[in-house]
Amino acid sequence: MSNLLDSLIKKEKCISVTGLGYVGLPLALEFAKHFKVIGFDINQERIALMQKGIDPSKELESSAFEGCDITFTADVADLQLAHFHIIGVPTDIDSNKVPNLNPLLGATKSVASALKKGDVVVYESTVYPGCTEEDCLPILETISGLQGGIDFKYGYSPERIVPGDKVRTLTNILKIVSGSDNEALELIAAVYGTIIKAGLHKAESIKVAEAAKVIENTQRDINISLINELAIIFDKMDIDTKAVIEAAGTKWNFHKYQPGLVGGHCISVDPFYLIHKAKKIGIDPQVIAAGRRVNDFIPTFIAKRIVQSLIEQDKNPGKSRALVMGVTFKEDVSDIRNSKVVDLVRELMDYSIQVHVVDPHGNPNELAHEYGISLIDQPIGDYDVILLAVGHKEYIQMSVADFEKLSKDELYMFDIKGVLNAADYKNYWRL
Incomplete structure (x- = not known):
């Protein structure tokens, strides 16, 4: 294995990264500053953009591509040129909320077709404990005809990328690494240690590393669900949840989670x-x-509060118009995957409310393709309610007067993210 490391350093052999999304692309480019890299993705259109130094996810500047020894390809045959393979494809759920492993298993088949004796395979995709060894390893062995742990090594190093975060970037986040045996672990640690400045944590097994990753976001999900449930209770009692959190947060051991829509491709x-x-x-x-049940209920709860507000204004919801500002899954990013704002929009439409959606970061074609929802270029005004659904910087910088210009009558502001100053508004609501 030490020979492989030497060959990688000397660029006699190279690293492949399969899956060039918000996880794989930054990883591939960072490795390409030190090693020879093959970046593989099945999406030819994305590959064409990356070959021009453009990040399709809009997370990286063109400067991130400079000085990188990397070849972008959609040709699976090119994987045969690599000896250290990393798989970082998305792992989502289907309509029944069951793990969809198709992209992961598909990527595994691609890498398996290129496996040679002495190669190493590392998974970064979020999975359940046991997935690497129970679901992926058999595919690697069957297609390659090689035996894992003997003919090739394998490991798991979960991604910890935070979309939109320009401070906690790839190299500044401590990395968990694990391997099929100690030799694999040390090699994987040495390769990742080349780029990770924050340090490494060597997990005692692949299952431990898999479990550590999946509970990171599970813990956050549960904590936010508690605050969301409290927000529902406090709303009924006419108590400001944000004020409660600020007061409780004066104790040293209180964790200040905020209520809100819990979407995206992780939590x-x-x-x-x-x-x-x-x-x-x-x-x-x-x-x-x-x-999960509590957090998935929040779009329904918010929609009901908006309908209640319209009725209190003596307005017919079926003849009312709402402006939803922001539809991506979090502020200042273009990613719309599993955005709960979409659920909120659909809930409002179920009440026959006419809904207009705007977002300076969202891609209209992606939104229409994925969810059948149209983005308008600019708000047209005369809205009965305005929802600040995502705290994009463009919206936070708007004044009360800016929002009032968009309102039909008296401004009714629903600040879903709780980013505005409540005292500035006469009719204001937040979780």
């Missing part, structure tokens, strides 16, 4: 992987499932 997805695995081994998890 709202990962718990289902753990739930799935738990049920397979005969355990029906209660707390994790309850947290």
Whole structure:
């Protein structure tokens, strides 16, 4: 294995990264500052953009591509040129909230077709404990005709990328690494240690590393669900949840989570992987499932409060118009995957409310393709209610007068993210 490391350093052999999304692309480019890299993705259109130094996810500047020894390709045959393979494809859930491993298993088949004796395969995709060894390894062995742990090594190093965060970037986040045996672990640690400045944590097994990743977001999901449930209770009692959190936060051991829509491809997805695995081994998890139910209910709750507000204004919801500002899953990013704002928009439409959606970061074609929802270029005004759904910097910088210009009558502001100053508004609501 030390010979492989030497060959990588000397660029006699190279690294492949399969899956060039918000996880794989930054990783591939960072490695390409030190090693020879093959960046593989099945999406030819994305590859064409990256070959021009453009990040399709709009997370990286063109300067990130400079000085990188990397070849972008959609040709699976090019993977045969690599000896250290990294797989970082998305892992989502299907319509029944069951883990969708198709992209992961598909990527595994691609890498398996290129495996040679002495190669190493490392997974970064979020999975349930046991997935690497129970679901992926058999595919690697069957297609390659090689035996894992003997003919090739394998490991797991979960991604910890935070979309939109320009401070906690890839190299500044401590990295968990694990391997099929100690030799694999040390090699994987040495390769990642080349780029990770924050240090490494060597997990005692692949399952430990898998479990550590999946509970990171499960813990956050449960904590936010508690605050969301409290927000529902306090709203009924006419108590400002944000004020309660600020007051409680004066104690040193209180954790100040905020209520809100819990979407995206991590926090709202990962718990289902753990739930799935738990049920397979005969355990029906209660707390994790309850947290998911509460957070998934929030779009419905908000929609009902908006309808209630319209009725209190003596307005017919079916003849009312709402402006939803922001539809991406978090502020200042273009990613719309599993955005709960979409759920909120659909809930409002179910009440026959006419909904207009704007977002300076969202891609209209992606939104229409994925959700059948149209983005308008600019608000047209005369809205009965305005929803600040995502705290994009463009919206936070708007004044009360700016919002009033968009309102039909008296301004009714629903600040879903709780980023505005409540005292500035006569009719204001937040979770």
